[in-house]
Amino acid sequence: MDYKCVLDIKEIQEYINNKQLIAFDFETSPTDRFRDCDKVALDPYKAVITGISLSVEESSGIYIPLRHRTGKNIENPKKVFDYLKTGLFENRDIIKIAHNLNFEAMFLYHLGIIVKSPCYDTMEASQLTLKSNTEFRNLSDSGLKTLVAELYGIELPRFEEVTSGKHFDELDPQEFETIHYACADSDFALRLYHTFNKWFDRFLPKHRYIVEKLESPTAVYVGIMKHNGLLMDRELMLSKQKEAEKKLAEIKEEIAFFIGDVDMGENAGTAAFKNYLYKDLQLPVLKTTAKYKEAADDEAMILLSDWCRENRPELIKLFELVQEYRKWGKLKSTYIDGYLDYINSETGRIHPDLFPLGTDTGRFACRKPNLQNCPRKDNDPVGVRSFIKASKGNVLLSLDLSQIELRVGAFFCRDNKMLETYRTGGDIHGQTTSVIYKIPFPQAIDKNAEQYKERRTIAKNCNFGTFFGLFPKGLQRTLKFKAGLDTSLSECEQIISNLKLGYPMLTTWQDDVKKKAAIQKYTETYLGRRRYLPNINSDDWGKKSFAQRCALNTPIQGTAADILKLAIVRILSGLYEREWLKPLLQIHDELVFEVPHEKVTEAARFIKECMEIVPFEGFDVPILAEAAVGENFGDMKELEV
Numbered sequence: 235m236d237y238k239c240v241l242d243i244k245e246i247q248e249y250i251n252n253k254q255l256i257a258f259d260f261e262t263s264p265t266d267r268f269r270d271c272d273k274v275a276l277d278p279y280k281a282v283i284t285g286i287s288l289s290v291e292e293s294s295g296i297y298i299p300l301r302h303r304t305g306k307n308i309e310n311p312k313k314v315f316d317y318l319k320t321g322l323f324e325n326r327d328i329i330k331i332a333h334n335l336n337f338e339a340m341f342l343y344h345l346g347i348i349v350k351s352p353c354y355d356t357m358e359a360s361q362l363t364l365k366s367n368t369e370f371r372n373l374s375d376s377g378l379k380t381l382v383a384e385l386y387g388i389e390l391p392r393f394e395e396v397t398s399g400k401h402f403d404e405l406d407p408q409e410f411e412t413i414h415y416a417c418a419d420s421d422f423a424l425r426l427y428h429t430f431n432k433w434f435d436r437f438l439p440k441h442r443y444i445v446e447k448l449e450s451p452t453a454v455y456v457g458i459m460k461h462n463g464l465l466m467d468r469e470l471m472l473s474k475q476k477e478a479e480k481k482l483a484e485i486k487e488e489i490a491f492f493i494g495d496v497d498m499g500e501n502a503g504t505a506a507f508k509n510y511l512y513k514d515l516q517l518p519v520l521k522t523t524a525k526y527k528e529a530a531d532d533e534a535m536i537l538l539s540d541w542c543r544e545n546r547p548e549l550i551k552l553f554e555l556v557q558e559y560r561k562w563g564k565l566k567s568t569y570i571d572g573y574l575d576y577i578n579s580e581t582g583r584i585h586p587d588l589f590p591l592g593t594d595t596g597r598f599a600c601r602k603p604n605l606q607n608c609p610r611k612d613n614d615p616v617g618v619r620s621f622i623k624a625s626k627g628n629v630l631l632s633l634d635l636s637q638i639e640l641r642v643g644a645f646f647c648r649d650n651k652m653l654e655t656y657r658t659g660g661d662i663h664g665q666t667t668s669v670i671y672k673i674p675f676p677q678a679i680d681k682n683a684e685q686y687k688e689r690r691t692i693a694k695n696c697n698f699g700t701f702f703g704l705f706p707k708g709l710q711r712t713l714k715f716k717a718g719l720d721t722s723l724s725e726c727e728q729i730i731s732n733l734k735l736g737y738p739m740l741t742t743w744q745d746d747v748k749k750k751a752a753i754q755k756y757t758e759t760y761l762g763r764r765r766y767l768p769n770i771n772s773d774d775w776g777k778k779s780f781a782q783r784c785a786l787n788t789p790i791q792g793t794a795a796d797i798l799k800l801a802i803v804r805i806l807s808g809l810y811e812r813e814w815l816k817p818l819l820q821i822h823d824e825l826v827f828e829v830p831h832e833k834v835t836e837a838a839r840f841i842k843e844c845m846e847i848v849p850f851e852g853f854d855v856p857i858l859a860e861a862a863v864g865e866n867f868g869d870m871k872e873l874e875v
Contacts, residue, residue, distance in 0.1 A: 237295045237413050237414055237421070239298075239299060239412075240297070241307075241308050243314060249288065250290065250321065251290075253328070254328055255328070255329050255331065256288055256289070256290055257330075257331040258331070258332055258420055259286070259416070259420045261287075261416055262283055262341065263281060263403035264280055265281060267280070275402070278340055279344075279578065279581055280580060284299070284301050284403045285298055285301075285402070285407060286318070287416040287419060288322075289417065292425055295417030295420050297407065298314060300314065302405065315345060323347050324347065326350055329352045329354055331356065331423050333355070333378045334355065335349070335353060335355035335450060335454060335457070336355070336453040336454065338457070340461045343458050343461045346813075350807075351806075351807070352446065353453075354446060355449065355453040356430065357373075358453055358590070359431075359434075359449075360430065361373065361376055361591045362434075362441040362763075363430055363433055363438075373589065378390070378419060379392065385429060386422070386425070390422070391411075391414075393415075396415045438764065440763070441764070443761070444763055447803070448796060448803065449591065451803040452803065455805070459818060459820065460588065462816045462817060463584055464586075466622060467866070468574070470620065471570055474616050475571065478566040482559065482563060489555050489556065489559060492555075493510055498559075500567065501564075502560055508528050508530045511530065517542075518538075518541060521534040521537055535556055536553075536714070539553035540720075565614065565618065569609065573618075575603075584603065586602055586604070586819075588600050594784070594788070595763075595791040595792040596792045596795040605819060619868035620868030624828055624864075625828065627831065628816075628829060628830055629831055629834060629863050629865060630864055630866065631829050631861065631873075632824055632861070633824065633825055633842060633862075634823055634860050635798060635801075635823040637662060637858075638794045638823050638857065640662055640697055642794050642797070643701040643790050644656055646701075646760075647701070647737075647739045647740050647742070648739050649739035650739070657855070657856060659856075664693075666700075666733070666736075669732060669733060669735075669737065670693060688719060691713075692719065692721070695716065696730075699712065700740065704730055705730075706726040707726070709721075709726040709730065710722075710726045747789065748785055751781070751782070757788045759793040760789065760793045761793070761850065765784065765788045767781040767784055769781040797849040797857070800850075801845040802820075805817070805825070812837070814830055814833055815840075816828040825845075826867070834863055839875055841859070841861075845859035846858065846859050861875050
């Protein structure tokens with residue numbers, strides 16, 4: 235291995251020497267205030283870049299020590315970053331390679347540097363390559379050292395083995411082990427770039443395009459979002475915490491009137507509470523768990539409540555109280571206590587982890603905490619979204635791809651009625667109401683018409699399940715537990731029958747997709763993001779049915795995800811001239827930003843344009859991005875752009 239430590243910027247320039255492929259990696263360490271804190275080396279507000287490694291060819295690497303506390307460092311770290319900013323990170327003639335690019339992008343953004351395309355994240359590439367005939371690598375399979383051992387048969391030393399409990403800046407940068415550890419990360423990231431691209435070119439060329447044009451720039455954007463975080467109104471949260479505690483105590487006291495001193499726990503799901511329901515009260519078991527035990531979840535409570543309306547009306551109040559207790563318990567534990575735990579002490583913000591490949595369809599996932607399941611205000615007496623606020627002088631701006639999955643579905647199935655509705659700016663929910671109830675369209679959209687609200691609710695639920703193989707029982711279940719509507723099975727059967735008759739190309743498309751998937755044993759998005767379906771021809775109806783739903787779901791949900799990522803790439807390209815535009819969060823089909831008051835219109839127009847551009851050749855359904863603005867996320871008002 236030709237690895238060495240360099241202390242002269244001229245040596246860095248000579249090493250790079252007009253190369254077009256450069257892999258890089260950062261070593262970070264906590265600042266003085268946070269030396270005793272856990273994992274703060276991953277936080278750009280509490281840590282600094284200790285050193286940088288670069289690799290331009292296999293088995294080669296240089297390590298540039300910047301802030302080690304022992305040994306020699308390069309004389310002027312700022313001069314190094316000034317050079318690397320224009321010579322590497324923002325140079326559009328160089329492909330910049332890193333493993334877990336969003337980490338490096340986050341630290342660079344902290345220094346005012348945005349990684350420009352072309353770039354390449356070998357961690358994202360790993361997750362789009364197969365580890366078996368039908369299974370892609372997941373995040374846990376995609377650590378650098380795991381991949382190096384698997385693909386090259388080399389065991390790289392772990393961080394703990396090299397540092398022996400020290401921070402990286404306590405290591406001597408001139409020592410062989412320090413240099414070797416740092417340079418290996420860049421060297422093997424470069425090797426992985428070549429290995430994965432050879433694999434893509436041979437087996438899945440479209441995945442190479444997705445890595446290079448979508449996922450890698452998106453990783454940079456994710457690093458920026460994580461860096462910016464979401465400012466939280468801690469005072470409001472503490473006030474709501476007390477309110478929730480008081481409410482829970484009141485509800486628990488009311489429940490005790492029915493159940494006495496039975497221990498119901500924090501979520502009314504204890505064995506003692508279930509014994510009380512099913513043994514003491516001798517209520518029927520209307521739902522079981524996966525292990526065939528009596529269920530006591532929300533759905534079971536709703537079913538028991540319905541049963542009691544006919545058979546034990548004196549117990550209806552109990553189940554109403556239990557559901558209310560659970561709702562408040564969830565709000566307190568997940569959205570108040572949970573969010574408070576993740577507020578960064580330096581920023582007052584939550585900086586969640588976002589995973590662009592967190593689902594099989596290519597949609598984002600979020601954790602620590604999961605801000606994507608932040609409740610909407612129509613079912614939230616606490617007002618959780620109001621916890622997220624803009625900083626002084628700024629507002630929150632969100633843009634949402636309106637009904638993007640339905641638009642993608644219309645594009646795929648080519649149903650004339652659906653296409654016409656979107657091309658003329660029509661009301662798809664009104665159109666579906668008209669279709670399933672066989673009533674004139676003007677009547678379907680008349681808010682004063684009899685049964686307008688209920689019919690529109692049913693139409694909406696049909697639309698969001700239409701393309702995924704909606705079954706009568708599934709529709710009945712969805713309407714009951716999500717919309718609170720009691721719809722008979724025969725009525726659901728008629729609704730679906732009318733839906734298929736009204737949108738004739740829908741069934742044709744669904745049948746074609748399932749047949750094709752049965753032959754190929756996989757399904758794909760429009761851009762070629764693949765999902766294998768090994769159970770598509772299973773003799774087990776449950777497994778086969780699930781695989782068929784995935785076959786229908788993935789092209790639509792995955793293509794919608796790809797469209798959003800294409801928009802993200804365009805937005806990223808425009809951030810260089812708009813340093814005031816701060817990306818904060820992605821929630822499903824929505825992007826959230828923080829912008830100065832005086833820049834709202836400019837920002838909204840720019841983002842809207844990025845989101846509404848025709849995503850790829852041939853996509854002929856209009857895309858609509860709807861904007862909203864507010865001082866906090868719970869009080870967003872529609873914005874005309």
